[in-house]
Amino acid sequence: MTHAKRIDREAGRAYWMMILPAFLIYLAVMAFPIVLSFILSISNYSGGKMFGENAEKWNLVGFAQYLRVVKDPWFWNALKNNLYIVGVSVFGQLPLGFVFAYIIYRRLVKAPGFWQGVLYVPNIISIIVVGLLWQSIFSPNGPIAQVVNDLARGEFQGKLAAIMDGVGHLDLSDGALSRILDLGGQAARDMFTDPIPELRDLLSSYGAEEGAMVVNDLTNLLVNRWTPEFLNVQEVAMLPILFVILWMYTGMYLILFLANMQKIDVQIIESARIDGANEMQVMRHIIIPALTGTIVNSAILAISGSLSSFALIFALTGGGPGRITEILSIYMYKSAMSGSRDYPLANAIALIMVVISILLIVLTKAIEKRWGGKEE
Amino acid sequence: MKTEANGRIRARGLLGSALAKAAAYLVMGTFTVMTLYPLFWLTMNSFKTTREFQVNMLGLPMDPTLENFKMAWKFGEFGKLFPNSFIYTIGATAGVIALSVLAGFAFAKIPRRVTKWIYGSFVVGILLTINTLMIPLFIEVTILGIYNTRLAVLLVYVGAGLPIGIYLSTEYIRGIPTALVESARIDGAGYLTIFRRIILPMATPVATTLAILQICSTWNEFALINILVSKTELKSLPLGIFKFSSSLSTDYGKQFAALVIGMAPMLLFYVAFRKQITRGVAAGAVKG
Numbered sequence: 001m002t003h004a005k006r007i008d009r010e011a012g013r014a015y016w017m018m019i020l021p022a023f024l025i026y027l028a029v030m031a032f033p034i035v036l037s038f039i040l041s042i043s044n045y046s047g048g049k050m051f052g053e054n055a056e057k058w059n060l061v062g063f064a065q066y067l068r069v070v071k072d073p074w075f076w077n078a079l080k081n082n083l084y085i086v087g088v089s090v091f092g093q094l095p096l097g098f099v100f101a102y103i104i105y106r107r108l109v110k111a112p113g114f115w116q117g118v119l120y121v122p123n124i125i126s127i128i129v130v131g132l133l134w135q136s137i138f139s140p141n142g143p144i145a146q147v148v149n150d151l152a153r154g155e156f157q158g159k160l161a162a163i164m165d166g167v168g169h170l171d172l173s174d175g176a177l178s179r180i181l182d183l184g185g186q187a188a189r190d191m192f193t194d195p196i197p198e199l200r201d202l203l204s205s206y207g208a209e210e211g212a213m214v215v216n217d218l219t220n221l222l223v224n225r226w227t228p229e230f231l232n233v234q235e236v237a238m239l240p241i242l243f244v245i246l247w248m249y250t251g252m253y254l255i256l257f258l259a260n261m262q263k264i265d266v267q268i269i270e271s272a273r274i275d276g277a278n279e280m281q282v283m284r285h286i287i288i289p290a291l292t293g294t295i296v297n298s299a300i301l302a303i304s305g306s307l308s309s310f311a312l313i314f315a316l317t318g319g320g321p322g323r324i325t326e327i328l329s330i331y332m333y334k335s336a337m338s339g340s341r342d343y344p345l346a347n348a349i350a351l352i353m354v355v356i357s358i359l360l361i362v363l364t365k366a367i368e369k370r371w372g373g374k375e376e
Numbered sequence: 377m378k379t380e381a382n383g384r385i386r387a388r389g390l391l392g393s394a395l396a397k398a399a400a401y402l403v404m405g406t407f408t409v410m411t412l413y414p415l416f417w418l419t420m421n422s423f424k425t426t427r428e429f430q431v432n433m434l435g436l437p438m439d440p441t442l443e444n445f446k447m448a449w450k451f452g453e454f455g456k457l458f459p460n461s462f463i464y465t466i467g468a469t470a471g472v473i474a475l476s477v478l479a480g481f482a483f484a485k486i487p488r489r490v491t492k493w494i495y496g497s498f499v500v501g502i503l504l505t506i507n508t509l510m511i512p513l514f515i516e517v518t519i520l521g522i523y524n525t526r527l528a529v530l531l532v533y534v535g536a537g538l539p540i541g542i543y544l545s546t547e548y549i550r551g552i553p554t555a556l557v558e559s560a561r562i563d564g565a566g567y568l569t570i571f572r573r574i575i576l577p578m579a580t581p582v583a584t585t586l587a588i589l590q591i592c593s594t595w596n597e598f599a600l601i602n603i604l605v606s607k608t609e610l611k612s613l614p615l616g617i618f619k620f621s622s623s624l625s626t627d628y629g630k631q632f633a634a635l636v637i638g639m640a641p642m643l644l645f646y647v648a649f650r651k652q653i654t655r656g657v658a659a660g661a662v663k664g
Contacts, residue, residue, distance in 0.1 A: 025475070025534055029531060030506065126642065129639045131621075311602075329507055347512060357508065
């Protein structure tokens with residue numbers, strides 16, 4: 001009996017020695033901040049020294065911060081943006097990832113490893129690199145704008161040459177000049193106080209053999225340059241962000257779906273095909289049912305991914321223009337780290353996000369019971 | 377009759393599959409180009425001067441130069457960033473693996489009634505994304521006086537990696553036959569000895585998965601280190617690269633070179649360990 005007790009004590013000691021380091025760090029990094037954020041969210045602590053000499057005087061003042069958050073339209077804006085991100089995951093990345101995985105799994109394309117490998121690449125790159133890369137692609141003077149402007153320029157030159165009756169002949173009549181100005185639209189006329197005579201003066205300074213130069217200079221002068229503000233228009237600034245998210249993470253869902261498709265017994269599919277089932281029937285009656293757990297799992301991942309995302313939008317727009325592309329994490333970060341250093345408000349937001357996460361966990365448990373959580 | 381029917385099915389199948397294959401190649405090809413072209417475009421433009429970039433955004437560099445890389449390396453202080461990123465990544469990875477396998481063994485093979493609760497608390501943490509706690513973490517670190525220290529960064533990274541690490545290790549070690557542990561117990565071996573002699577050698581696969589997951593997430597991590605550290609001496613690669621966004625937004629050449637420097641290590645890592653990474657991601661994407 002004493003022997004058994006001694007062994008049990010040894011087991012207990014070993015047990016705690018093995019789990020305590022992990023558990024203490026986990027408590028310090030995950031559990032304590034939750035408690036701290038709750039305390040600070042109902043306090044008026046404003047970031048001074050907390051303990052010891054010259055510590056800031058602070059006390060608990062109640063739940064006013066939560067009311068402030070709920071009344072703040074920017075909170076709802078940020079929450080809406082988080083939901084957009086969930087939406088693009090569930091209705092964009094998930095189906096696309098599924099289709100890609102299906103194509104690879106059913107060997108509709110050769111070299112399955114190649115496609116899978118390539119489509120996952122954006123996941124592996126630092127989010128900050130991805131954010132800054134797309135920021136320059138979407139820039140008003142970036143490559144998208146340049147492609148469109150080059151096309152517009154070519155078209156303008158063609159029309160101009162047609163009006164000028166082939167390069168070289170300068171027709172300085174009112175009618176021709178007016179048609180030239182029409183090409184540039186109202187913006188072209190606005191450049192002059194008295195457009196037609198001034199343009200005639202300008203063009204008569206060129207020699208007769210300088211036709212090509214005239215076309216070139218006139219194009220530079222009159223063509224309307226397009227400087228798209230993809231990331232700077234309030235109404236649509238979320239769209240490029242959602243596109244980049246789609247670009248970046250679709251490969252992850254591809255890998256998830258493919259890994260779980262590969263667990264399906266090939267013989268089931270083969271015998272179904274021999275029995276005359278077509279590709280759609282195989283998909284509907286074998287593959288999709290086998291992946292229900294994975295699909296639910298992916299949707300949950302999408303929600304928790306949306307809550308944890310921060311760096312991409314931080315790098316792409318910083319929440320701007322104004323505050324229109326803020327998500328909850330950036331809304332929280334800015335409340336605490338910029339301007340007024342509003343710690344109580346930021347901690348209230350943190351706690352709201354934790355509560356959403358906990359609801360998500362509860363939901364997961366419920367779904368697991370419903371579908372049996374058979375996937376890994 | 378029979379052969380005719382068979383032939384018809386095969387023909388229809390052939391036609392259908394040829395069409396399906398063409399469509400499949402079209403879809404995969406489009407998305408592959410969309411995935412790779414921006415990265416190719418970035419790399420190509422990092423060899424152009426800013427002046428050339430402004431007039432020639434889409435073509436190959438006419439006069440390739442390495443000047444951008446030299447300038448970016450100096451301005452971004454990459455000589456400091458790289459060692460830091462290595463320290464954080466190696467430290468956090470080693471910490472997560474060691475603590476997870478150790479605790480995983482205890483949870484899986486030493487029967488205790490508290491396991492249900494403690495292990496359960498780790499599993500809940502998988503969905504409790506730590507980024508939501510960045511502000512309280514910042515305040516906690518300030519109170520403890522470890523703001524702007526490597527220790528704080530490592531502690532936070534290890535703590536954030538533990539839930540998935542412990543979940544995967546525990547589930548893996550549960551799969552090791554308990555009889556192995558019990559017979560060693562009967563021979564009088566202590567749990568620590570059993571861990572060292574039996575479990576550790578068998579835990580290589582799960583340790584590899586954890587290493588892959590942790591290396592990928594730590595090397596690229598931005599949100600947390602952004603609030604834990606402000607000194608250049610302590611910054612990691614993503615923090616350093618972020619410096620190129622605002623102050624240099626018009627100096628494209630230098631910015632692109634910095635981005636290429638930033639993505640190159642992970643791309644090489646990916647090329648070298650693609651299979652393991654893919655497997656690790658599939659294993660790591662579990663819910664709580």
